[in-house]
Amino acid sequence: MTRDYVWRATPALARSLLLPALLAVTGLALGRADLVLLGVPLAVGTALALGTAAERRARRPPPEVRAIGPRILDAGRSVPVAVRLGPSDAQLVATVLPPAEAGGDADSVAVAAPADGERQLVVEVTAPRWGAQQLARPDHLAAAADGLLVAGPVAGPPYTAQVLPAVAPALPPGPLPPRPAGMVGAHRTRRPGEGTELHDVSPFQPGDRMRRIDWRVTARQAGPRETLYTRHTLVDADADVVCCLDNRYDLPADVAAWLDLGEHAERPGRTSIDVAVDTVASVAAAYIDHGDRVGILDLARPLDPVHLGSGRRHLLRLRTHLARHTRRPGSGDALPAPRHAPRLPPGAIVVVTSVFLDDAPGTLAVTWRRRGHPVVAVDVLPSPLVLDAADAATTLAARLVLAERQERIRALEAAGVPVSAADPAALGLGLARLRLLARGVRR
Structure with missing residues (x-):
């Protein structure tokens, strides 16, 4: 992790330290032990929270928050984009979620930082326009020691995707040019050759393929002058x-x-x-x-x-x-x-x-x-x-x-x-x- 997180005290830490001290001084000045005892839980709780935070910082890395998702997507189609939180020394992470539509208003959420493994927050995101689009930037704020220490806000790494132009469904096929150059395809032409559209049935000639023989027509011509007939088709070409x-x-x-x-x-x-x-x-x-x-x-x-x-x-x-x-x-x-x-x-x-x-x-x-x-x-x-x-x-x-x-x-x-x-x-x-x-x- 290369980003430098600087933990700083919050106003709550100042209050949790000043209030027990004030109660102790007041109790000693007035001779009231109950005021001194009233500040003891606050002091002990603050010490435990700071000690736990120091131990977590010694054993775990700083928070890592990033957005992941497909690098190529279609315009106008919703895709899942996840904000991934890795294990860290923080207790709570508040992060910005990807907006539902690119360029729209984003929501923020606070979640408990995972102690082990990773946690993902998945949002459906739609990019209405094509081109390189920044779909998310998970800026975040980390908190530790029961909110007594915070780090950030930190700018998260931007998640950018290449949005491809939308394709309209069910457009009909266009025409075939007057002189198609291709020999295969889905368009029917008027040129005789190998294809699927029937052109005519004629007597067998040298050069005709045997698999083109039409046995039904040939059977109808049975007799002393029996002749083989072949099926001729039109070429299926492309444009x-x-x-x-x-x-x-x-x-x-x-x-x-x-x-x-x-x-x-x-x-x-x-x-x-x-x-x-x-x-x-x-x-x-x-x-x-x-x-x-x-x-x-x-x-x-x-x-x-x-x-x-x-x-x-x-x-x-x-x-x-x-x-x-x-x-x-x-x-x-x-x-x-x-x-x-x-x-x-x-x-x-x-x-x-x-x-x-x-x-x-x-x-x-x-x-x-x-x-x-x-x-x-x-x-x-x-x-x-x-x-x-x-x-x-x-x-x-x-x-x-x-x-x-x-x-x-x-x-x-x-x-x-x-x-x-x-x-x-x-x-x-x-x-x-x-x-x-x-x-x-x-x-």
Whole structure:
């Protein structure tokens, strides 16, 4: 134990020493033995308590209080976090418990320090936002000698966890690109080959596999011209998906706070980047669950993408990257979007998340659409917007900005890029619309 605990006397110790002395002096001065005897139990009790405390300090270490819990957890999901108290020379330890929600008010509790072994105080903690979050710091105060001596308060070691973005359940699978590159997957194509969807039944030809022979159809053709018939199937393919994250703006639902973002380290409530990161994580999980390959392109840092991959470990890698590397710009800190649309894998599905306050993300989405990529845009501006706290000038400016934003969204839809809201129901409909558009292109 490296922390230096300094035991100090409390006012109770001063009273327990002064009162017997005062009674003894008064009893001797007045010749009253009862006053002297009245102070004897206090003096004996104080001596025993101090002696016991000295013996405990000689045999046991100072108090060790720390918070333990999972190092990686999901946003919005409750996890048990324990405050662990080790054996020490203290009799009583008062400690701060983790708040039920990260950033909330914490409660304190006083417990008897364990003589042997350890004691744990378990609390369910929820982290509402992704990123590195300090979930607990068990500051504590130790007491000994029946409360006559105290040490602290001592700042406990902080417990920090990496909170991953939440994943919305039950998102439908997205469309298959017009030219799927994969040879395995959960999507049905129109390309003949090894798969599960029946294409046709035709006479056996050189090169057909014996296990593909349809014996029922062959048996119906019994006779002098008996012919073997084989079943042909359509290839089950996977898709390449690139989720483009526009994190150049971080806007809350309160319009009056848009101009003050540079002055506050902590954004009020849920912001557009929170919505965008959760949307990207949910879309990635929906596609990866169907065996597709997913990557991430940060429009503020287009040279540092997360390359395509599949599987549960890749999904964990994507969510960890989002939680650790997604930046939150302040007021006047918006980085320029790339002037030219980055090259994406041929036929990859593109999901663009943005607040569409300028033309850059819409221009990139239309460019990718013209290159033959299925593209869906997701509006991540928090809703409903709050204009009550803004003054008249701010309200007028906000209405003009929102009107221009709405025109950009209409232009995107006119160019063949469906625009969806970020909630799971609307996003599911947006993926369904994109699936219909992709089928129309293949026809």
